Amino acid sequence: MKRFLFLTLTLLLMAGTAAFAQDKKQKKQADIQEVTFVTTIDCKNCVKKVEANLPYEKGIKDMKVNLDDQTVWIKYDASKTDKEKLAAAIVKLGYEAEEVKPAEEEKK
Amino acid sequence: MKRILTFITLCLSLVPALAQNFHGYVYYQKPNGGTEPLPFAQVYHMEHEKLIETDANGEFTLKLNARATLIATYVGYTRDTVVVEPGTAEARFYLTGENDLDESKVVAQQSTMPKLKSIKTEVITAAGLCKMACCALAESFENSASVTVGFSDAVTGARQIKLLGLSGTYTQMLDENRPVMRGIASPFGMSFVPGQWLESIQIAKGPSSVINGLEAITGQINMEHRKPTDETPLFVQLYGSSDAMFEANIASAIQFNEKWSMINMAHVGGTAYKMDHNQDGFRDEPEDLQLNFTSRWLYYAPSGMQIRFGGRFLNDDRLGGQMSATKDNTYNLQNNIWGSKIRNRGVNGYFKIGVPLAEDNHANIALVTDFNHHEFNSFFGLKNYDARQNSAFANLIYQNEINEFHKVEFGATWQYDDIRQGYGHDYLTDFSRKEHAISGFGEYTYTWEEALTFVGGVNLEYNTLHGWLFAPRANVRWAPADWVTLRALGGRGYRTANIFTDNLGIFSTGKDFVIPDKLDLLEDAWTWGGNVTFYLPFGAEDTETYLSFDYFHNDFNKQVVVDPERNMLAIEFYNLDGKSYTNTWQVDFSVNPLERFNITATFRYTDAKVTLKDKGLVERPMTSRYKGVLNMQYATAMNKWTFDFTAQLNGPMRIPRYAAEVWDMETSPVYPMLYAQITRKFKGIDVYVGAENILGYRQHHAIIGAEDPFGLNFSDSGMHTMTSSSSIPQVFDASNVWGPLMGRKIYIGLRYTLWK
Numbered sequence: 001m002k003r004f005l006f007l008t009l010t011l012l013l014m015a016g017t018a019a020f021a022q023d024k025k026q027k028k029q030a031d032i033q034e035v036t037f038v039t040t041i042d043c044k045n046c047v048k049k050v051e052a053n054l055p056y057e058k059g060i061k062d063m064k065v066n067l068d069d070q071t072v073w074i075k076y077d078a079s080k081t082d083k084e085k086l087a088a089a090i091v092k093l094g095y096e097a098e099e100v101k102p103a104e105e106e107k108k
Numbered sequence: 109m110k111r112i113l114t115f116i117t118l119c120l121s122l123v124p125a126l127a128q129n130f131h132g133y134v135y136y137q138k139p140n141g142g143t144e145p146l147p148f149a150q151v152y153h154m155e156h157e158k159l160i161e162t163d164a165n166g167e168f169t170l171k172l173n174a175r176a177t178l179i180a181t182y183v184g185y186t187r188d189t190v191v192v193e194p195g196t197a198e199a200r201f202y203l204t205g206e207n208d209l210d211e212s213k214v215v216a217q218q219s220t221m222p223k224l225k226s227i228k229t230e231v232i233t234a235a236g237l238c239k240m241a242c243c244a245l246a247e248s249f250e251n252s253a254s255v256t257v258g259f260s261d262a263v264t265g266a267r268q269i270k271l272l273g274l275s276g277t278y279t280q281m282l283d284e285n286r287p288v289m290r291g292i293a294s295p296f297g298m299s300f301v302p303g304q305w306l307e308s309i310q311i312a313k314g315p316s317s318v319i320n321g322l323e324a325i326t327g328q329i330n331m332e333h334r335k336p337t338d339e340t341p342l343f344v345q346l347y348g349s350s351d352a353m354f355e356a357n358i359a360s361a362i363q364f365n366e367k368w369s370m371i372n373m374a375h376v377g378g379t380a381y382k383m384d385h386n387q388d389g390f391r392d393e394p395e396d397l398q399l400n401f402t403s404r405w406l407y408y409a410p411s412g413m414q415i416r417f418g419g420r421f422l423n424d425d426r427l428g429g430q431m432s433a434t435k436d437n438t439y440n441l442q443n444n445i446w447g448s449k450i451r452n453r454g455v456n457g458y459f460k461i462g463v464p465l466a467e468d469n470h471a472n473i474a475l476v477t478d479f480n481h482h483e484f485n486s487f488f489g490l491k492n493y494d495a496r497q498n499s500a501f502a503n504l505i506y507q508n509e510i511n512e513f514h515k516v517e518f519g520a521t522w523q524y525d526d527i528r529q530g531y532g533h534d535y536l537t538d539f540s541r542k543e544h545a546i547s548g549f550g551e552y553t554y555t556w557e558e559a560l561t562f563v564g565g566v567n568l569e570y571n572t573l574h575g576w577l578f579a580p581r582a583n584v585r586w587a588p589a590d591w592v593t594l595r596a597l598g599g600r601g602y603r604t605a606n607i608f609t610d611n612l613g614i615f616s617t618g619k620d621f622v623i624p625d626k627l628d629l630l631e632d633a634w635t636w637g638g639n640v641t642f643y644l645p646f647g648a649e650d651t652e653t654y655l656s657f658d659y660f661h662n663d664f665n666k667q668v669v670v671d672p673e674r675n676m677l678a679i680e681f682y683n684l685d686g687k688s689y690t691n692t693w694q695v696d697f698s699v700n701p702l703e704r705f706n707i708t709a710t711f712r713y714t715d716a717k718v719t720l721k722d723k724g725l726v727e728r729p730m731t732s733r734y735k736g737v738l739n740m741q742y743a744t745a746m747n748k749w750t751f752d753f754t755a756q757l758n759g760p761m762r763i764p765r766y767a768a769e770v771w772d773m774e775t776s777p778v779y780p781m782l783y784a785q786i787t788r789k790f791k792g793i794d795v796y797v798g799a800e801n802i803l804g805y806r807q808h809h810a811i812i813g814a815e816d817p818f819g820l821n822f823s824d825s826g827m828h829t830m831t832s833s834s835s836i837p838q839v840f841d842a843s844n845v846w847g848p849l850m851g852r853k854i855y856i857g858l859r860y861t862l863w864k
Contacts (some may be wrong), residue, residue: 037152038179038189041189046232049339049863055746056791062745070187075745093863098177098191 029081037097057089132174137202140252149182157198230311245299255711259418261613262810262842263428272326273690273714280324290819292495293482302375307332317598318549318565325601336369336406338863349855352380366469375400388814394428412464446489446817454482471508488615495529518550544572561585586632588635598636605668613843620678632666647701656696664688675763704743711736727762734759767844776846794859807847813840
C-alpha cells in the first residue's frame, strides 16, 4: 500500500513537472518569432562568416543564409532580442541588412 | 565596395532634407574593375512594393519622402541593395555578372556533386573535411568509396590511395591546378598536406582535361587551400589521439588593402612514441615529426589582373622498424635489430599570373609556373634508397569565351624532371634520369544553356625519353530533364613510372630487386566511363536527393609491372606483356530525411586484372574488390552540435602468392570499420571528440618473418641463410597490408577561428 502511494505520488509529481514544463514551453513558443533580412552578403566566405558568428548573438534560435537571394532568415526569442538588434548584428559583421516584410514574401 | 557604398549613402544622408527628387544610377561592374550603365534594369522599392525600371542610360528618378530600401536587379547579374535616407540626392548601384565570379556559389554540407560540371566531381568541402579527424589529406577520404586509402607497407606509415582500383600514382594530384606530389615526392605526399590547410578537395574520375598535362589516368584530385582573402586573421587547431598522434596547425590570412592579401600556414605533427599492439616486435607506425610551412600571396589589380605566388617548406623525419631500433641504431646484424629511417625534405615555389585581354574578361591569358626540389633519404634494415628531384613546370594558357555557346582554350606546357636516385651506398645502383616534356594543347567547350556541355581536347607532347605522345580526351554532360543528368567521358593518359617511389613497400622486404636494363618506363592507358544521376523528388526541403550510377573502364597499353609472385626471393619489374585493365562500378545515394539530417550510402565494386609472367591474366593483388560506405550526419540548429557516424565495409583483396601460402589464405577477410565524431561549436571555437576503428579491428599478422628480418636476405651481401624452421621459408616481407594496423583510436581536437 505504502509502495502504491509512493508510486502515485511520484507519478503525480512527474506529471506536474511535465505540465509545468509544457506551460513554460508554450509561453516560450509565443515568444519565438521569425524574420528575414535582405543583405549585402555576396560571397561564399561571407556566408561562412555570418554562419560562424550570428548563432552566438543573444536570443537567436535558428538561422539560415541564402546566398542566391542574399537573405538571412532568423528564428529568435522576442523576449531576449528584437529585429533591430538582429539587423545590427548583421551590420556589425560588415553587411547591410533590411527586413523583408512578410506581405512582400507572399507577393513573391 | 559595399562598405564604401554604405559610407557614401550615410554621408549623403547628412545633407539636409530639401531636395526630394532622388536619382539612381545602375551600373554593370566588370570583372576588370570598369563599369558601364545598365539600361532597363529593375529597381525594387521595398517599402512601397513598387518596381521601377532604369532608362536607356541606366538611370531612374523617384520621389523620396522616407527612408527607402532599393534593390537593383537584372537577369543574369547579382543584385545590389542600397538603403537611402530621405534627402539623399543620388546613389549608385553596381551589379556584377553572375558568371564573373570564379568561385561557384555552392555552399554544401559535405560531399556534394555539382550538377553543372561536365565531369562528375565529388567535392569534399571544409564542412566535410571537419567531419573526420583528418590529420592529413590521406585521411580525408574515409567517407568516399571512390577513393580507398591503405598503407603501402607495415613499416613506413606511407599511405597510398586507390582510385578506380589502381594505385594513386595514376591519379594526378593538383594544388589549385598545379601538378604536385610527382616523382619521389609522391609516396608520402598525401601525408604532407595537412587537412586543416584545405578548403575543399575535388575528386574527378577519368582522364579529365588536357590542360594540366597527360598524367591523369584514373582521375584528378584537386586541392583548394585556405585563401589569402579569407577574413580569418587567426586559425588554430590542436589535435591529440590515443595512438600518440598529435598535430597543431596555425593559419593567418591578412588583407593589406584591396590589392594585396596573404595567408601563412604552419603545421607541426607526428607520432610521439612507439607502439606495438600486435606484439610482433615492430612498431605499428613509425615515430614521426613533420614540420610544414606555406606562404601564399595574392595581388589583384583593378584592371582584373591577378598574380598568385607562394612557397612551401617541408621536413619530415620518421623512425620505424623494430621496437629496439633507435635513431642511432637502425641496423645491427648481431643483435638482430632491423630499423628504418626516412627523411623527406622539400621546397616548392610557384608563380601564377592571369591577365584579362578584354574588358569583360571573355578572353584572358594565364601563366602558371612551379619549381619543386625534394630530397628523399631512407634506410630499411639493410637497404638504403636515396633520391633527389628537381622539377620545373610552366603552363601558358589562352582562353577565349567566344560567346555563351563556344569557348576555346589552348596553350603550351613545359615539364622538366631531374631525378637522381639509387640504392646501395652512395647511389651504387644508379637509376637517375632527366626528362623534358614539351607539349601543345587545345580544348573546345560547347555549352547549350544548362542542358548540354561538350568538352573535347587534344594534347601533343614531345618527351625526351619517350618521343611523341598524343592524347585526345573528351567528355559530355547532358541533362535532358531536371531530374536526370547523363555524363560520358574518355581519353588517354601517360606517365613515366618511378619504380621505387611508386612501390615504396618493396623496401620493407628482404627481397632482391630484378630490374631489366631495358625497362621501358612509359605507362600508357585509356580510360572511359559514364555516369547517370537521378535527382529524386523527396527528402527535406532545399536539399538534393540523388541516386547515381558510375561505370569506368581502364585499359593499359603499356605498364611497368611489379611482380612479387614469380620469385619468392625477389621482386621482379618488367613491362606488361598482355592485358591489364580494371572495371569499376559504383552506386551513390544521398538523402536528407529531415532537415540537417543526411544519409549517404555508397557501394563500389572493382574488377582489376593484370597479366603476370608465367601466370597469365590474374586478379591484381592487394586491390580491394569492393567497398561500402554508409554515412549519417545530424546537426542541431545552426550546427551547434554535429553528430557523425560512418560505417565502412572493406572487401577482400587477393594476397600475393607467398604471403598467401604463409598465412594460408587466398584473399584477405572482409572487415568493417566504424567511425563516430561529435562536434560542439561555441563562438569561435569548435571542440570535437571522436573514435576511429571503433570495433578495434586489426590485421594481426602484417609482417612475414618478423622474428628474423635479416633471414634469407639477399640484397646486401649477396648471400642468404635459411633460418626459418617452418615448411615454407619465410622471407621478411612487410608489404602485404590489407587492414588497419592500429586498433581503436580515440581523439580530441579543437579549432579556434578569429574573424576579421
